[in-house]
Amino acid sequence: MTFRRSVILAAFLSVLAVAPGAFAEDDAAIAAPHAGSLWQRDVLSGDWSGVRGRMEDQGYRIGVNFTSEVFGNATGGLSRGAVYEDLLEMVFDADLEKAFGWDSMLFHVNGYLTHGRGLSTNHLGGNI
Numbered sequence: 732m733t734f735r736r737s738v739i740l741a742a743f744l745s746v747l748a749v750a751p752g753a754f755a756e757d758d759a760a761i762a763a764p765h766a767g768s769l770w771q772r773d774v775l776s777g778d779w780s781g782v783r784g785r786m787e788d789q790g791y792r793i794g795v796n797f798t799s800e801v802f803g804n805a806t807g808g809l810s811r812g813a814v815y816e817d818l819l820e821m822v823f824d825a826d827l828e829k830a831f832g833w834d835s836m837l838f839h840v841n842g843y844l845t846h847g848r849g850l851s852t853n854h855l856g857g858n859i
Contacts, residue, residue, distance in 0.1 A: 795819070
């Protein structure tokens with residue numbers, strides 16, 4: 732068996748092993764979506780000992796997302812090479828109806844922090 736086939740088989744088997752428990756929803760998970768094990772809750776960091784749930788009950792929601800990627804140019808362009816890029820996104824939502832009683836009002840803020848050199852500029856000759 733080739734290495735590529737072994738990796739594909741391992742990935743498929745790991746999805747099958749995780750899938751039955753990861754996608755099952757019960758009444759407890761719906762009632763407390765941030766509670767439970769890593770595979771059961773809807774957020775990575777959990778409920779912070781109940782703090783997150785109390786904040787959401789009062790109308791406040793915060794979140795952080797981190798994405799990292801590696802891009803490469805194997806042929807063509809100015810040169811061959813690879814670059815690393817990442818994005819940190821911070822989100823704050825306030826349901827102003829829950830927080831202050833203001834009907835149908837929502838406050839939303841996104842903050843982004845990007846890092847990376849860019850494949851197009853450094854290896855492809857583009858200006859983007």
